[in-house]
Amino acid sequence: MSPKPTRVTNRIRQLRSDTDQMTQAELARRLGVTRQTVIAIEQCRYSPSLEMAFQIARVFGVPLDAVFQYDAPHD
Numbered sequence: 001m002s003p004k005p006t007r008v009t010n011r012i013r014q015l016r017s018d019t020d021q022m023t024q025a026e027l028a029r030r031l032g033v034t035r036q037t038v039i040a041i042e043q044c045r046y047s048p049s050l051e052m053a054f055q056i057a058r059v060f061g062v063p064l065d066a067v068f069q070y071d072a073p074h075d
Contacts, residue, residue, distance in 0.1 A: 007071045012042045015060045015067065030059050 016022040040046035
């Protein structure tokens with residue numbers, strides 16, 4: 001069974017670029033995770049825990065919804 005595609009998107013790559021070209025490795029170090037985890041989150045292959053999502057937002061000094069967006073289905 002393949003993973004269900006997520007409706008949560010993020011702007012982490014853009015925020016890293018806007019923050020003096022912060023590397024994935026630097027973000028990973030600041031979060032206490034591996035670079036591979038940051039890559040997976042950026043590519044929407046992994047959804048971080050709520051706690052980690054808040055940590056990511058704090059690293060960039062922005063609100064949570066400036067990092068992550070939820071694309072709700074249109075019923």
